[in-house]
Amino acid sequence: MIGLFWLIDIFLSMFSSLLMGLVFAFYAKRAKEIKSKFAVGLAVFSGSLFSQSLITSYVYYMFAKTYTSSLAIPLMAITLLETVGFLSLVYVVEQ
Helix, strand or coil: CCCHHHHHHHHHHHHHHHHHHHHHHHHHHHHHHHCCHHHHHHHHHHHHHHHHHHHHHHHHHHHHHHCCHHHHHHHHHHHHHHHHHHHHHHHHHHC
């Protein structure tokens, strides 16, 4: 059974993936419209962060089967900081 802290980690990571998906969609749309190297670079970079967030969700799920909450709590702090950063990025992108 997956513990509470691991569930929170997985939820935060999935929420972070959703946020990066929004940023990626925005930059991909802009890259198609503007057709500049910089816009394409932003789309590729945000796409890689989106992929990283998805992989992190899966890794946390696999970790939850093996490791205890002693690992989940520090990872939760890191994931929370990541989510806050991505949330601020979404805010800036939507302006």
